[in-house]
Amino acid sequence: MKPLRLVFMGTPAYAVPTLDALCASGHSIAAVYTQPPRAAERGRKVRPTPVAVRAEAAGFPVRTPPSLKREEAQTAFAALGADLAVTVAYGLILPPAVLAAPRLGCINAHASLLPRWRGAAPIQRAIMAGDTETGVTIMRMDEGLDTGPILAAEAVPIGPETTGGALHDMLAALSARLVVDAIDALAAGTLAETPQPSGRRDLRG
Template structure:
């Protein structure tokens, strides 16, 4: 099939690679313009662009995909299908009408749950036990189109967003091939999404800060949900500290005086982790990163900072 591919981050690369290796004719790859990245603000190409150029695929980077110039270009490529994976721009009705097989999106959730920009993050943040990948026939709305195929995947209580992200990217690559084959064979019937849906908005700085008044499990979900990006943070001695790894204590540790129930109180070092009081339950913190420093294990943090009795996160 003659395909135009649209995608930007590393999540989209496995799908593009699968289409390329399966022998589909990829007439063009559209990705976001190169942007400054990292501490030095060096201009960096997207992972999709890097893969496309390494494999001799034509790359296009319009600032606005809805512009008349971009639409004219798309029409000239004569795609039978446009495959979209985390592209980062909405398509116009004019673009949606170009390919005979439509525009197909690979979305990292079980629609209609978690429409929007950060479905993997929010599934973990909310403590979901299952997520997956859905292919859908795009319409003018945000992730509102008819569903084609879906595949689910369990989320363990310790899984991070990064771990899940990699698994779902590979699943999405497999599913888009299956979807295209099914459409060509006439074996897939688009299914309207149910009316009830949830939304996965972009993450903000407010989402990143830990509230120690929460239940230990909520904080644990926040930490793993923001790992590896952007990271959950708190404050210690007035400076920001990111927390990368944690677990929930199976039982209370025996500290039960009122003073020791202060949310954020660092109770002590227990089994190689910092035991921290939350609004309900004890959280073990295993890996931290003070501002401007490398990640460190809890014992190194405890000893390096010479923690004193009664010190608090937050």
């Protein structure tokens, strides 16, 4: 299996285990994209994101564009010559030009069993809805909101004593494992895709 040239795109602590797993995977990371530094609560100093901190410590080039809609940002992204982009809780929309730039497209690790809980805050929404299970879905990204074909998924139970923090950490670790497995299968040409069901029932819980 030939190693892939990756771009990683993530922002919060949830995405850090996946970045760590990719560092150890044998694939190369051309650059790490994350959201720009922002002021901490109550007017404290501007701080880089958790992903930026970890990427800089590992020696990866870090890019923090406020948007990917500008032509110059899209040109810079395409110039990386990536085989694949991997996103985990990045928080910015990837326009069509960015989605199309990597040779093998873009994949995303989403913290729910799609099509349930598309969009933001899927962990909190699952707990608030009283779901008895959730999980992680690896999907190929398209122009919709978490609507692309499913590449892999794995469920985890939500017990009556499960906290949001515990579930966050469990799903972050699961995302890391599933992303690496999916990339390896994609590189080997053995990864199957399953279209998501249509409809919006998932958005209403």
